Amino acid sequence: MAPFWQNAIHWLDEGRRGVVGVMNIDAALNILSKSGLKCEKTKFRKDHSVFVCKAYITEHLEEIQNFVAEGGGLLIGGHAWYWAQTHSGQNPLTEFSGMKVHNQCI
Numbered sequence: 001m002a003p004f005w006q007n008a009i010h011w012l013d014e015g016r017r018g019v020v021g022v023m024n025i026d027a028a029l030n031i032l033s034k035s036g037l038k039c040e041k042t043k044f045r046k047d048h049s050v051f052v053c054k055a056y057i058t059e060h061l062e063e064i065q066n067f068v069a070e071g072g073g074l075l076i077g078g079h080a081w082y083w084a085q086t087h088s089g090q091n092p093l094t095e096f097s098g099m100k101v102h103n104q105c106i
Contacts, residue, residue: 006035009050012073013037018049028052046072054078055098064101076101 009020009032020039022029032052033039044051044060046067055078057064068074080092080099093099 002031002034005031008075009035009037009052009073012050012075014049014071014073016049019047020050020052021045021048023051023053023057025052025054049073050075052076055080055096055101056083058097061097061100068101074101 005028013020017037020032020035020037021042021044022032022039023043024041026041029039029041037049042048044053044064044067046063048067050073051064051067052075053064055076064074076098078098080096083096083098084090084092087095090096
């Protein structure tokens, strides 16, 4: 599975060979550190080439949207179904943070 993630990061980096910021996902940091790109565990910073995070983030949403709009790479993952189970009465299409980032970036 590691080659898939490494290829995804290289594609998102678009040849910039910049720093990949990974937010609190140690397993991802281990795999991506072998990609040949510099990876660091960090919170969001707009000077990264690629930012990797969980879809459950609630901070820096607007900054992340701007980062992607300006050409930064974003690898974000999570389950909206899990979020929906723990946030009854809220609409995952409009309230789930992963979708908020997605909806603004497309």
